[in-house]
Amino acid sequence: MSRIVPFLEARKVTVSRPIEEGRLQRVLLGITLGVDEGEILAVVGPSGSGKSTLLRLFNHLLEPDNGEVLLAGKNIQTIDPPTLRARIPLVAQKPFLFSGTVLDNLQASARLRQTQLPDFNDSALQELLELCQVSPSWLDRDARKLSIGQQQRVCLVRSLAGPCQALLLDEPTSALDRPTADLMAKTFREIARQKNLAIILVTHDLRLTERCSDRVALLIDGSVIEDGATSQILNNPTTESARTFLLSETSENRETPG
Amino acid sequence: MSATIIDLSLWDLVTAYSLLLMSIGLAHLLKAGQSKDLFWSGLRMFVQLLVVGYVLHLIFALKTALPVLLILIVMVGFAVQTIGARMKMKMPHFYRVVGTAILFGCGVMTFFFCSLVIGLEPWYDPRYLIPLAGMIIGNSMTGASLAVERLAAEFRERQDEIETALCLGGSIQTVSEPAVSSAFRAALIPSVNAMAAMGLVFLPGMMTGQIISGTEPLIAVKYQIAIMCAITGSVSLTTFLILRLGYRAYFTSYQSLREGC
Numbered sequence: 001m002s003r004i005v006p007f008l009e010a011r012k013v014t015v016s017r018p019i020e021e022g023r024l025q026r027v028l029l030g031i032t033l034g035v036d037e038g039e040i041l042a043v044v045g046p047s048g049s050g051k052s053t054l055l056r057l058f059n060h061l062l063e064p065d066n067g068e069v070l071l072a073g074k075n076i077q078t079i080d081p082p083t084l085r086a087r088i089p090l091v092a093q094k095p096f097l098f099s100g101t102v103l104d105n106l107q108a109s110a111r112l113r114q115t116q117l118p119d120f121n122d123s124a125l126q127e128l129l130e131l132c133q134v135s136p137s138w139l140d141r142d143a144r145k146l147s148i149g150q151q152q153r154v155c156l157v158r159s160l161a162g163p164c165q166a167l168l169l170d171e172p173t174s175a176l177d178r179p180t181a182d183l184m185a186k187t188f189r190e191i192a193r194q195k196n197l198a199i200i201l202v203t204h205d206l207r208l209t210e211r212c213s214d215r216v217a218l219l220i221d222g223s224v225i226e227d228g229a230t231s232q233i234l235n236n237p238t239t240e241s242a243r244t245f246l247l248s249e250t251s252e253n254r255e256t257p258g
Numbered sequence: 259m260s261a262t263i264i265d266l267s268l269w270d271l272v273t274a275y276s277l278l279l280m281s282i283g284l285a286h287l288l289k290a291g292q293s294k295d296l297f298w299s300g301l302r303m304f305v306q307l308l309v310v311g312y313v314l315h316l317i318f319a320l321k322t323a324l325p326v327l328l329i330l331i332v333m334v335g336f337a338v339q340t341i342g343a344r345m346k347m348k349m350p351h352f353y354r355v356v357g358t359a360i361l362f363g364c365g366v367m368t369f370f371f372c373s374l375v376i377g378l379e380p381w382y383d384p385r386y387l388i389p390l391a392g393m394i395i396g397n398s399m400t401g402a403s404l405a406v407e408r409l410a411a412e413f414r415e416r417q418d419e420i421e422t423a424l425c426l427g428g429s430i431q432t433v434s435e436p437a438v439s440s441a442f443r444a445a446l447i448p449s450v451n452a453m454a455a456m457g458l459v460f461l462p463g464m465m466t467g468q469i470i471s472g473t474e475p476l477i478a479v480k481y482q483i484a485i486m487c488a489i490t491g492s493v494s495l496t497t498f499l500i501l502r503l504g505y506r507a508y509f510t511s512y513q514s515l516r517e518g519c
Contacts, residue, residue: 061421085427086426096418096422108423
């Protein structure tokens with residue numbers, strides 16, 4: 001498949017971080033990676049490989065030292081950060097809900113994005129709830145008393161209830177049990193398909209990757225060592241370090257049933 | 259009412275200091291570990307106030323504006339330094355933010371109060387300007403340090419909430435609102451409590467001082483009311499400025515939370 005200009009793309013991005021006085025650690029080493037509308041890109045790799053740092057570049061929570069991030073060909077640094085983040089929300093690893101009910105959360109999000117407050121009877125909201133498998137009966141429940149899986153779903157609805165063009169997911173299933181994570185994978189697929197969203201998913205969960213992503217980028221020590229179709233990368237990795245990582249993750253998953 | 263002021267002799271002061279010795283003794287008895295602090299603070303107070311007494315004596319005699327203004331600037335400097343020394347975790351650009359806010363907030367309020375409320379003639383009359391500015395700066399310093407401390411705590415505690423709101427497209431002003439209003443409330447609590455309890459629970463220092471030095475109680479009361487309004491105004495203005503300038507310091511130029519704040 002020829003990929004000319006991806007919808008959301010990091011181009012040759014380099015990020016360093018201060019570790020101690022005067023010393024910098026290079027976290028990302030000239031990465032180029034992109035995702036198209038309606039496509040799910042899974043960025044997998046061991047802890048500390050720079051996955052979350054990479055994700056935070058896409059909605060300008062971090063700035064690269066070198067290189068650029070482009071949205072529909074436009075450098076995101078030319079877009080007002082709140083406007084950009086309203087279009088490319090990031091759902092954090094640990095779901096954080098504001099105090100109040102689920103509806104309060106949706107309304108708070110609308111206020112932050114300066115969009116219209118959602119209405120209970122709004123058909124678009126009903127569709128979104130259905131898409132994310134959030135029961136309308138949760139709307140008037142205390143958001144922080146929902147289970148972690150339910151909270152994660154509410155976070156999804158909250159992020160999508162706006163002018164969303166892409167979605168960034170940071171380890172979205174790390175706190176979930178296996179069946180819930182599998183359901184989530186299905187939800188992500190539906191979201192990408194129905195809303196034609198570009199989704200970047202950072203995870204070390206290979207099962208989730210296999211079940212929902214179209215493409216996989218394998219990040220090790222700040223470099224993308226493999227990037228391609230999911231089945232190809234997971235089944236026929238070309239590099240030795242990719243094989244080692246995939247093998248270690250697969251055996252780890254087998255050791256932790258559930 | 260004729261002003262008959264009882265001057266204190268050196269012996270009277272020594273007698274007063276015996277009360278401090280009693281405090282040192284009690285601290286020692288309870289092993290509170292404060293005997294040394296009490297001793298040195300007592301000594302510092304003696305030396306500092308003696309120096310201030312002589313400086314004021316000199317400035318009152320000079321009757322020119324420049325030394326008065328210099329004293330006020332030194333007071334602001336000490337206020338900023340005191341807050342800085344007290345803070346364990348300083349906000350980014352701390353001295354610039356707090357210095358500007360105290361200088362501007364207290365400056366505006368002192369001159370508003372002295373020229374429009376009291377109508378000082380000349381405007382720099384040190385007998386009024388220095389003690390009034392001292393009260394305004396001192397109280398604003400307390401308010402400012404409470405605000406700075408609370409703002410830092412709020413940004414620490416609300417990190418997840420603020421980052422979530424940023425990720426949904428909130429502006430830094432909107433996402434900081436809860437932290438900023440909580441810090442403003444914290445700064446104003448002493449002023450609110452002082453005004454509510456005044457006259458019932460305690461007689462305020464300035465009023466007491468004026469009464470002791472022979473001022474008619476009703477005049478002293480009017481002064482006290484006016485200065486409390488000025489103090490509250492100054493605490494609010496200084497805190498407002500600190501918070502307006504200060505919350506931005508927690509964010510990068512591209513509106514994300516700074517790390518390690």
